[in-house]
Amino acid sequence: MTPELLVEVPGPVHAPSDGAVVLRESRLRAALGHVVLGLLGVACIIPLYWLYATSLRAPENIYSLSPFPWPLSVANYVEAWGAVNLPRLLVNTFVMAAMVALGQLLTGLLAGYAFAAWRFRFQNALYLVFIATWLVPFQVTMVPNYALLNQLGVLNTIAGAIIPNLCTALAVIMLRTHVRSIPQELLEAARMDGRNAWATLWTVVVPNLGPALAALGVLLFINAWNEYFWPALVLQRTNDVLQLALHSFIGPEGTQWGPLMATAGLACLPVLILYLVLQRRIVDGFVRSGLK
Amino acid sequence: MTLLEVPAPPRLSAPAAVTIPWWRRVARAAPPYLFLAPGLALLVVWTYRPLVSAVQLSFYSWNLLPTSPARPVGFDNFGRLFALPDFGASIGRTAVLILGLLPFTLVVPVVVGLLARHVRGRAATVYQALVFAPMLVAPVAGAAVWQWMLDPRAGLVNRVLGTTTNWLQEPGSAQLAVIVITGWHVLGFATLVVAAGLAGIDSEYSAAASLDGATRWQTTRWLTLPLLSPTLSFLLLMTLLLAAQWSFPLINTITHGGPSGATTNIYFLLWDYAFGSFDAGLGAAAGLVFFLGFGLIALVLVRLTERLSFHDS
Numbered sequence: 001m002t003p004e005l006l007v008e009v010p011g012p013v014h015a016p017s018d019g020a021v022v023l024r025e026s027r028l029r030a031a032l033g034h035v036v037l038g039l040l041g042v043a044c045i046i047p048l049y050w051l052y053a054t055s056l057r058a059p060e061n062i063y064s065l066s067p068f069p070w071p072l073s074v075a076n077y078v079e080a081w082g083a084v085n086l087p088r089l090l091v092n093t094f095v096m097a098a099m100v101a102l103g104q105l106l107t108g109l110l111a112g113y114a115f116a117a118w119r120f121r122f123q124n125a126l127y128l129v130f131i132a133t134w135l136v137p138f139q140v141t142m143v144p145n146y147a148l149l150n151q152l153g154v155l156n157t158i159a160g161a162i163i164p165n166l167c168t169a170l171a172v173i174m175l176r177t178h179v180r181s182i183p184q185e186l187l188e189a190a191r192m193d194g195r196n197a198w199a200t201l202w203t204v205v206v207p208n209l210g211p212a213l214a215a216l217g218v219l220l221f222i223n224a225w226n227e228y229f230w231p232a233l234v235l236q237r238t239n240d241v242l243q244l245a246l247h248s249f250i251g252p253e254g255t256q257w258g259p260l261m262a263t264a265g266l267a268c269l270p271v272l273i274l275y276l277v278l279q280r281r282i283v284d285g286f287v288r289s290g291l292k
Numbered sequence: 293m294t295l296l297e298v299p300a301p302p303r304l305s306a307p308a309a310v311t312i313p314w315w316r317r318v319a320r321a322a323p324p325y326l327f328l329a330p331g332l333a334l335l336v337v338w339t340y341r342p343l344v345s346a347v348q349l350s351f352y353s354w355n356l357l358p359t360s361p362a363r364p365v366g367f368d369n370f371g372r373l374f375a376l377p378d379f380g381a382s383i384g385r386t387a388v389l390i391l392g393l394l395p396f397t398l399v400v401p402v403v404v405g406l407l408a409r410h411v412r413g414r415a416a417t418v419y420q421a422l423v424f425a426p427m428l429v430a431p432v433a434g435a436a437v438w439q440w441m442l443d444p445r446a447g448l449v450n451r452v453l454g455t456t457t458n459w460l461q462e463p464g465s466a467q468l469a470v471i472v473i474t475g476w477h478v479l480g481f482a483t484l485v486v487a488a489g490l491a492g493i494d495s496e497y498s499a500a501a502s503l504d505g506a507t508r509w510q511t512t513r514w515l516t517l518p519l520l521s522p523t524l525s526f527l528l529l530m531t532l533l534l535a536a537q538w539s540f541p542l543i544n545t546i547t548h549g550g551p552s553g554a555t556t557n558i559y560f561l562l563w564d565y566a567f568g569s570f571d572a573g574l575g576a577a578a579g580l581v582f583f584l585g586f587g588l589i590a591l592v593l594v595r596l597t598e599r600l601s602f603h604d605s
Contacts, residue, residue: 030411037407048429063446140343246436267432267433272425
């Protein structure tokens, strides 16, 4: 048990020594915090570090345990480049993630605007229809959806991986909250100007939500980029996105660890760069929305 | 506050104004429904229609081939399901997975969150970035690097520990590996949620408590944790509902439900029924049972939370 902290200062005589105790205590706690958080952070990052370290080793050093990959080599990337069509995979994955994120942003914006700016019949029931989708697991709907995609003739195409994911409850909920936070006077003023609801959305609501839309867009993009279920099901034959191409290096006659790590590293790179650039904004937005 | 609350045109001649033409009333009420239409249409086509089809499908026997007709079999699928030993076993394994993940989604995030309050400045941002990073790693890429680290001969884990365990080929250690890897993915998210919850608690409460002579541990136990209970029950609910979902890409990539079924949880079982043994009816029946079961769990937990939560009024 740690010694207890006395904040209640009994009298002026003891004040200096108590102050010193308090200071030492809080320093100790901060040090403990640094040690625990530091160890946890390192433990969390080791697999990610090992992924890139392995990918940058020369093929003959692939089993090396040295913490730093030296000499650096891009041979694994070259080999991966030869085995799978990396540019095509990157473009496909990007198109899929961008289309899904934009679609979810648009349907979320329209629905969020409807829920925030009007009061209408069946409003709560309809809101529940959106939220309840969280309870329906992908594995329950996959067989009927697979059959429908088959009828539409979009199996094994990128469109088949995009279309079923164009609406998400997450975007509706977040954008409803954001539209609500816009001062009502602004919407009123637009109405006084004789602008209709559609024009108000694009000239008043969207310009006011710039940062929020961008942050949510990044989040949705990351989710779509990392998505595995639908592409795995829809693109069974073509394996046309990065996440699925990883399977090419895992074979019955052994796994090619070097090129596998290189491709996995490329699959993570865009998202990690986005996170490095926007970390403050993503985390800040998250914490602030938790405060409300 | 709403655009609909436009004052109605002054009713000068009362009887005439009552009969506003129907098309004008419709036109005035239409906008919110029109804005909802695209999203609703997508949900109906891709979530609710398949849910209804899954209900129908659960009463049929069908092998997923467009050419072969589905045969009605009544409640046979449900009967078969409950007779299969796999079914009960997969539920048991899912329970183990959920219990194993609780340290990662509740215990460690709370401890870290409490400690992190004493760490400020740039270092705090760096720790946060490190702990959150695994959340952003694509599940399949994460699976690939862990498979590499757990390789029995050349992997980092065995060579550092000096062991020769074939982690992914022995039932106990395979389940442990799935728990640890899934935990690694979600730890950052849970930590961030707890941090947000702690930031929302007014620091005046603990200041008042320590003025009253409460020790630090007492303050944490009787004040901070109860005030944090809505956050904790949210994380508990997410773990219960999503644990099997989180581990799915991992299982599908590296263990394929094995060895000898040791990592087959409920969602992998569904996947296997539909696309492994092409028994669509059985898969649909199992899916519905799990859907109803999880719906019930969610309902009970939300009710319990409402009753037991200690609210900051």
